[in-house]
Amino acid sequence: MLGVALAFSVHLINASALDAFSQAARSVGGQPDLELGGVQGQFDETLFARVARLPEVALASPVLEVAPTLSHPRTNAA
Numbered sequence: 001m002l003g004v005a006l007a008f009s010v011h012l013i014n015a016s017a018l019d020a021f022s023q024a025a026r027s028v029g030g031q032p033d034l035e036l037g038g039v040q041g042q043f044d045e046t047l048f049a050r051v052a053r054l055p056e057v058a059l060a061s062p063v064l065e066v067a068p069t070l071s072h073p074r075t076n077a078a
Contacts, residue, residue, distance in 0.1 A: 026033070036047065052060035 025031075036051065037043070048060065048062055051057060
């Protein structure tokens with residue numbers, strides 16, 4: 001019985017340490033806990049303001065992501 005309790009406590013400690021490490025890595029790496037995105041390029045900016053005012057939100061930063069398209073002129077080689 002003692003062995004089971006010891007094994008469970010070791011598992012619990014490892015899971016807790018791994019969770020704390022993952023949160024620290026996300027924080028340092030700049031990975032957000034939550035991302036809001038628009039549909040088909042549209043985003044209601046009032047939603048961002050409402051979410052940013054929530055007491056559970058410590059920091060909210062808007063980010064604009066754009067998928068660029070590249071084009072090059074056609075040349076006629078003679």
